[in-house]
Amino acid sequence: MPAVKETVKQVDDIGVDKYKFGWSTDLETETAPIGLTEETIRFISKKKNEPEWMLEWRLDAYQRFLSMKEPEWAKVNYPAINYNDMYFYSAPKDTDGPKSLEEVDPELLKTYDKLGIPLKEQEILSGVKSNIAVDAVFDSVSVVTTFKEKLSEEGIIFCSISEAIKDHPELVRKYLSSVIPKSDNYYSALNSAVFTDGSFVYIPPNTRCPMELSTYFRINAENTGQFERTLVIADKGSYVSYLEGCTAPQRDENQLHAAVVELVALENAEIKYSTVQNWYPGDENGVGGIYNFVTKRGDCRGKNSKISWTQVETGSAVTWKYPSCILRGDNSVGEFYSIAISNSYQQIDSGTKMVHLGKNTSSKIISKGISAGHSSNAYRGLVSSHRRAENARNFTQCDSLLIGNKCSAHTVPYIETKNSTSVFEHEATTSKISDDQIFYCGQRGINIEDAIALIVNGFCKEVLQELPMEFAVEAQKLVGISLEGSVG
Amino acid sequence: MWGKKSVMFNVSNLTVSVEDNEILKSFSLDVGPGEVHAIMGPNGSGKSTLAHVCAGKEDYTVLNGEINLNGEDLLDLEADERSTRGLFLAFQYPIEIPGVTTLTFLKSSLEAHYKANNREVLSTPDFMKLVKKKAAELNIDDSMIKRPLNVGFSGGEKKRNEILQMALLDPQICILDETDSGLDIDALRLVAEGVNNLRNEKRSFVVITHYQRLLDYIKPDFVHIMYNGKIIETGDSSLALELEKSGYNNYIK
Numbered sequence: 001m002p003a004v005k006e007t008v009k010q011v012d013d014i015g016v017d018k019y020k021f022g023w024s025t026d027l028e029t030e031t032a033p034i035g036l037t038e039e040t041i042r043f044i045s046k047k048k049n050e051p052e053w054m055l056e057w058r059l060d061a062y063q064r065f066l067s068m069k070e071p072e073w074a075k076v077n078y079p080a081i082n083y084n085d086m087y088f089y090s091a092p093k094d095t096d097g098p099k100s101l102e103e104v105d106p107e108l109l110k111t112y113d114k115l116g117i118p119l120k121e122q123e124i125l126s127g128v129k130s131n132i133a134v135d136a137v138f139d140s141v142s143v144v145t146t147f148k149e150k151l152s153e154e155g156i157i158f159c160s161i162s163e164a165i166k167d168h169p170e171l172v173r174k175y176l177s178s179v180i181p182k183s184d185n186y187y188s189a190l191n192s193a194v195f196t197d198g199s200f201v202y203i204p205p206n207t208r209c210p211m212e213l214s215t216y217f218r219i220n221a222e223n224t225g226q227f228e229r230t231l232v233i234a235d236k237g238s239y240v241s242y243l244e245g246c247t248a249p250q251r252d253e254n255q256l257h258a259a260v261v262e263l264v265a266l267e268n269a270e271i272k273y274s275t276v277q278n279w280y281p282g283d284e285n286g287v288g289g290i291y292n293f294v295t296k297r298g299d300c301r302g303k304n305s306k307i308s309w310t311q312v313e314t315g316s317a318v319t320w321k322y323p324s325c326i327l328r329g330d331n332s333v334g335e336f337y338s339i340a341i342s343n344s345y346q347q348i349d350s351g352t353k354m355v356h357l358g359k360n361t362s363s364k365i366i367s368k369g370i371s372a373g374h375s376s377n378a379y380r381g382l383v384s385s386h387r388r389a390e391n392a393r394n395f396t397q398c399d400s401l402l403i404g405n406k407c408s409a410h411t412v413p414y415i416e417t418k419n420s421t422s423v424f425e426h427e428a429t430t431s432k433i434s435d436d437q438i439f440y441c442g443q444r445g446i447n448i449e450d451a452i453a454l455i456v457n458g459f460c461k462e463v464l465q466e467l468p469m470e471f472a473v474e475a476q477k478l479v480g481i482s483l484e485g486s487v488g
Numbered sequence: 489m490w491g492k493k494s495v496m497f498n499v500s501n502l503t504v505s506v507e508d509n510e511i512l513k514s515f516s517l518d519v520g521p522g523e524v525h526a527i528m529g530p531n532g533s534g535k536s537t538l539a540h541v542c543a544g545k546e547d548y549t550v551l552n553g554e555i556n557l558n559g560e561d562l563l564d565l566e567a568d569e570r571s572t573r574g575l576f577l578a579f580q581y582p583i584e585i586p587g588v589t590t591l592t593f594l595k596s597s598l599e600a601h602y603k604a605n606n607r608e609v610l611s612t613p614d615f616m617k618l619v620k621k622k623a624a625e626l627n628i629d630d631s632m633i634k635r636p637l638n639v640g641f642s643g644g645e646k647k648r649n650e651i652l653q654m655a656l657l658d659p660q661i662c663i664l665d666e667t668d669s670g671l672d673i674d675a676l677r678l679v680a681e682g683v684n685n686l687r688n689e690k691r692s693f694v695v696i697t698h699y700q701r702l703l704d705y706i707k708p709d710f711v712h713i714m715y716n717g718k719i720i721e722t723g724d725s726s727l728a729l730e731l732e733k734s735g736y737n738n739y740i741k
């Protein structure tokens with residue numbers, strides 16, 4: 001069999017038997033009444049002991065949601081979602097909020113241990129694990145946040161969004177939905193109505209966050225949607241690097257994940273936001289898997305601010321996701337680095353929006369799409385400049401790599417300039433891994449699986465380099481695993 | 489057997505077709521340890537096909553015959569397994585791999601060989617030292633090995649890069665497919681020296697070439713003329729000189 005044909009077959013065979021996070025945890029849980037009604041929303045808000053303003057905020061979002069339609073423009077296909085068959089809240093019993101590590105259910109700790117997520121501060125401090133503070137979100141609730149005290153010494157707030165609503169209402173009210181309005185889109189309205197937990201970060205002026213902050217999302221319960229809400233605020237002259245990871249058990253039904261992430265960077269502040277998205281992608285026939293419909297947007301609100309998105313997308317059955325930057329402040333900078341890998345019957349429609357509003361704003365987009373199996377992988381990107389945005393600059397590079405000939409790659413760039421001084425450059429390439437390349441590697445002793453990992457890692461090197469060290473190694477391995485599953 | 493010439497690598501009665509065209513027709517060749525065999529022959533006679541089939545390329549149908557290295561039949565093995573058993577092919581047209589630096593490629597290749605042969609993998613500094621030393625011998629500078637593999641390399645650079653890999657992998661049987669074509673005079677001498685440095689009583693070479701000039705530098709023990717899928721004449725190095733003078737017509741019946 002010619003090498004590439006064989007590769008395609010192997011890639012087919014791997015499917016998701018190799019999805020190593022496919023197990024689930026047995027826990028007693030508490031769930032909201034099934035379906036989406038005002039009652040569900042009241043239940044969630046009550047469960048979280050929310051102040052009245054928050055409940056009203058949610059109900060308002062729900063009203064808006066009811067009047068909206070599911071978007072159909074993305075290059076993805078999936079059966080209609082029945083919101084009345086789904087649970088909108090599920091939490092391990094007795095977990096009303098994050099606790100200290102000693103109080104957390106040992107089953108839960110084991111889960112995160114198995115996932116390789118460092119929650120034990122002791123180990124981290126003694127250098128056994130890397131220097132990361134973690135907020136662990138299990139289904140609908142945050143179960144623990146590490147290093148809170150240490151961070152608060154510097155005035156940094158890192159906690160679950162539920163806690164922030166109670167403890168820092170002034171910040172939450174000021175910034176929540178200030179980047180992504182409730183009715184921005186169908187899923188953001190849905191999220192605003194029913195969001196259950198997520199992380200909150202505030203970095204005070206002129207502070208460099210001394211460690212990586214990270215949220216680790218795990219969907220465990222069946223028939224349950226996960227709707228998390230993340231809000232990161234970098235005040236003037238501050239810096240933070242934030243990581244997000246996610247996995248889910250292997251189940252036959254599709255599960256919905258509709259998150260909203262908002263970033264705000266004030267004058268001279270910088271936010272670096274990295275994601276390794278590894279939700280369950282469904283099996284080799286396209287059964288099961290997560291629907292990942294996410295709205296992520298950063299607002300470079302102040303002068304000279306910078307927001308940089310880096311994403312490695314390997315999981316989910318259907319992905320609909322466009323981390324974007326609003327370049328409002330003069331001289332602000334937006335970046336988007338993306339690796340999107342689709343295999344089996346996965347569908348990805350992802351990209352970014354760079355909206356240039358301020359003067360001398362610049363943005364950079366590096367997108368690497370890798371398609372294998374029967375998958376479909378689309379890059380959709382918008383670069384626009386406002387009349388006021390003198391000297392806006394964008395450079396976009398979109399590369400697609402195909403493995404086999406049953407998959408597809410699409411590039412859909414939109415460019416809108418209302419300012420003649422804008423300079424927007426766009427480059428795109430499509431390539432294939434050839435039989436000759438595989439043979440050449442083989443002749444030098446490198447087997448098919450390693451050859452593909454080598455070539456693919458070379459293909460996405462520019463993006464991998466943008467990830468924080470601890471993540472880069474992990475991501476590089478993941479790239480290998482999602483394409484050939486040689487590592488268990 | 490004592491007194492009788494031993495065979496390390498041999499091809500016997502190899503018949504190979506591509507898309508129903510027979511390219512190799514009961515081809516046979518015996519190579520003893522330390523020997524250098526030159527194969528010459530007109531365009532299209534099947535030289536590269538022979539090299540590819542020995543190395544395990546997949547587009548060919550082997551209808552008959554065997555390929556043995558140290559008594560093991562290679563035909564059942566994958567290309568990477570043949571490589572780690574000690575077969576090296578210097579390509580007539582080396583392949584480009586964008587994004588993968590030459591250095592990264594060499595490291596993956598060497599590690600695959602070490603692992604397959606249960607040897608301890610070199611540390612990165614030791615690996616770097618080794619590569620730099622071998623590269624310097626072939627006049628390959630550091631900037632070249634930091635570039636993506638073969639991408640934008642000149643014809644001569646590609647060929648020298650093949651010899652660099654050969655020197656690193658320490659093979660038993662080296663098949664060189666027109667490594668001399670596209671080389672300038674200095675590069676030809678460097679490459680030939682590279683090959684000569686690797687010659688020893690155990691390592692053998694099959695050198696495919698159109699020009700006797702290379703054989704001035706790399707003295708072959710045997711010269712074969714290949715035509716229409718098989719060897720039609722075998723001699724010593726004087727055969728190559730004669731071919732250069734009078735062409736193939738005297739041998740093609």
Ligand SMILES: Nc1ncnc2c1ncn2[C@@H]1O[C@H](COP(=O)(O)OP(=O)(O)OP(=O)(O)O)[C@@H](O)[C@H]1O
Binds near residue numbers: 537
């Ligand atoms: N994949 C293929 N499909 C069809 N024909 C092929 C294929 N590969 C080789 N051939 C044919 O087999 C014959 C031998 O080719 P080969 O490349 O082995 O010749 P060669 O002796 O190396 O020639 P040269 O001296 O030009 O390098 C040629 O006629 C060639 O067209």
Ligand SMILES: [Mg+2]
Binds near residue numbers: 535536537580665
């Ligand atoms: Mg040839």
